[in-house]
Amino acid sequence: MPSPGRSFRWARRIFLTLLSVFTLTPLFVMVSSSLKPLQDVQGPFHWIPSTLTLQPYLDIWTTVPLAKYFTNSLIVSVGATALSVLIAIFAAYAVSRYRFRGRKAFTVTVLSTQMFPGILFLLPLFLLFVNIGNSTGVALLGSRGGLILTYLTFSLPFSIWMLAGYFDSIPRDLDEAASVDGCGPLHTLVRIIVPAAVPGIVAVGVYAFITAWGEVLFASVMTNATTRTLAVGLQGYATQNDVYWNQVMAASLVVSVPVVAGFLLLQRYLVAGLTAGAVK
Structure with a gap:
């Protein structure tokens, strides 16, 4: 294959x-603003802060109960991720390895749920949770458990579809070899398929976690002051009298650390999982 010409290389460098x-410019503005006193942020913008301070990173924990919001987001995101991955593994295995009545309809239904905006499900879920609470006494509205179930409605269908595509890429000879050795379907799934599908499972987990971590629409309606998550709690830095822009920037950077760190640590699995899952 011929090497690209000099003009192409220069065009590529300029474009990149x-x-x-x-x-990187928005990120630099966030970091710069988070290191300024509030009066400097509210004044004319300067790329280089005239006064550097770490006080906004200390104040973010007292201006709003950021630690409580952080804990709520962590519990909800981890819970939604664990349930999405666990249920999707069994459902995707059934779709990938078995032919049963209603299989095509199930697959189409799973994919079709991704075409609708989340706001269409907001009111039905709200009314459903209210009715469940009134009839059974189980308070789903305003609880972490209710928010986890809510996030499953849009993370689980995509997880099933993606894992089914990844399972299809795993040779069926492994299933047959396991069957010859006396393994049943469940044993084959746990001992053979799941270890071979680790990149796909990690990719699904990262998707479910990121989706739950940054979700705003459902969290703003389905939570209360006790169960509020980070995506909604960051609005607390805007009061009737002022907006603490330096603390908003600092808090945004802090709450992004778990997602960025997790993505960097699992990047090789994520790329492999997305590549194989897209080939179906």
Whole structure:
């Protein structure tokens, strides 16, 4: 294959440089603003802070109960991720390995749920949780458990579809070899398929976690002051009298750390999982 010409290489460098500047500029503004006193942020913008301070990173924990919001988001995101991955593994295995009546209808239904905006499900879920609470006494509305179930409605269908595609890429000879050795379907899934599908499972888990971690619409309606998550709790830095922009920037950077760290640690699994899951 011939190497690209000199003009192409220069065009590529210019394009990548512009793309990097476009991507990193907002991040630089966030970091710069988070290190300024509030009066400097509210005044004319300067790229380089005249006064550097770490006080906003200390104040974010007292201006709003950020630690409680962080804990709520962590519990809800981990719970939704664990349930999505666990249920999706069994459902995707059935779709990938078995032919049963209603299989095509089930697959189409799972995919069709991704075409509708989340706001269409907001009112039905709200009324459903209210009726369940009135009839059974189980308070789903305003609880972490209710929010976890809510997030399953849009993370689980995609997880099933993606894992089914990944399971299809695993040779069926492994299933047959396990069957010859006396393994049943469940044993084959746990001992053979799941270890071979680790990249796909990790990709599904990362997707479910990121979706739950940054979700705003359902969290703003389905939570209360006790169960509020980070995506909603960050609004507390805007009061009737003022907006603590330096603390908003600092808090946004802090709450992004778990997602960025997890993505970097699991990047090789994520790329492999998305590549194989897309080939179906």
